[in-house]
Amino acid sequence: MRDEIFSQKNDLVNFTFDAQVADVFDDMVRRSVPGYQAMIEMIGLSVKTYGQKNTNYYDLGASTGATSIAISLNNPHTNNRIIAVDNSPSMAKKCKANLTPVVDYADVVCADINTIEFNNASLVVLNLTLQFISPENRQTLINKIYQGLNPGGALIVSEKIHFNDPHTQQLMSDLHLDFKRANGYSELEIAAKRQSIENVLITDDEQTHFQRFKMAGFNTSTCHFQCLNFASFLAVK
Numbered sequence: 507m508r509d510e511i512f513s514q515k516n517d518l519v520n521f522t523f524d525a526q527v528a529d530v531f532d533d534m535v536r537r538s539v540p541g542y543q544a545m546i547e548m549i550g551l552s553v554k555t556y557g558q559k560n561t562n563y564y565d566l567g568a569s570t571g572a573t574s575i576a577i578s579l580n581n582p583h584t585n586n587r588i589i590a591v592d593n594s595p596s597m598a599k600k601c602k603a604n605l606t607p608v609v610d611y612a613d614v615v616c617a618d619i620n621t622i623e624f625n626n627a628s629l630v631v632l633n634l635t636l637q638f639i640s641p642e643n644r645q646t647l648i649n650k651i652y653q654g655l656n657p658g659g660a661l662i663v664s665e666k667i668h669f670n671d672p673h674t675q676q677l678m679s680d681l682h683l684d685f686k687r688a689n690g691y692s693e694l695e696i697a698a699k700r701q702s703i704e705n706v707l708i709t710d711d712e713q714t715h716f717q718r719f720k721m722a723g724f725n726t727s728t729c730h731f732q733c734l735n736f737a738s739f740l741a742v743k
């Protein structure tokens with residue numbers, strides 16, 4: 507279904523992943539996040555290298571399940587479970603409906619990712635989710651994920667990022683605006699969504715992500731994909 511939420515809405519409450527957003531999410535994310543499809547494909551491929559037999563894969567903030575599906579399509583290992591977690595009941599319902607017909611080893615859990623335990627994990631994905639977690643809780647969450655990962659396992663974090671150099675920040679913001687315009691969003695829709703989401707989606711810069719991975723104990727971390735102001739980081743234990 508086409509995302510027209512901000513063409514109709516002008517009561518600017520904070521953005522939430524409610525039933526209305528869940529209905530249009532697939533269209534919204536593709537038209538708003540440059541490189542989203544490639545980002546998902548790269549995550550899917552990573553299961554070949556970092557996935558391990560007899561382990562769990564966690565998809566945190568799974569939304570409608572695109573990441574879990576990409577993982578399942580590429581998984582060459584045996585005896586795995588995909589644990590797809592989202593705290594929005596509408597998203598969890600859609601995720602379950604999308605995963606059930608295509609993967610028989612996935613559990614969809616409606617829960618806050620700050621409260622779950624990570625066990626025997628070889629791949630953990632936070633695809634566009636950490637940015638919605640309170641900044642003061644982010645290090646604790648990454649630490650917990652690190653503790654739950656097996657040696658050789660990986661965490662992938664994709665985020666909207668900001669740049670400390672004002673010129674680069676302006677350039678990337680302008681190019682992102684052009685991307686949204688090219689995907690059919692009007693100036694009014696773009697402005698309304700920005701107002702609605704600005705207190706909810708809190709970006710970090712690249713260095714903050716790397717420092718957080720290091721503090722948690724990850725040996726290696728790198729930016730393995732970037733399109734404008736959206737980046738995917740790969741951290742390996």
Ligand SMILES: C[S@@+](CC[C@H](N)C(=O)[O-])C[C@H]1O[C@@H](n2cnc3c(N)ncnc32)[C@H](O)[C@@H]1O
Nearest residue numbers: 523567568569592593594597618619633634638
């Ligand atoms: C931008 S979407 C993620 C997109 C998805 N990972 C994908 O690849 O298509 C962010 C998701 O995180 C979920 N979320 C936000 N905070 C959460 C939390 N504390 N616990 C669980 N899910 C959360 C939202 O409900 C939403 O579905």
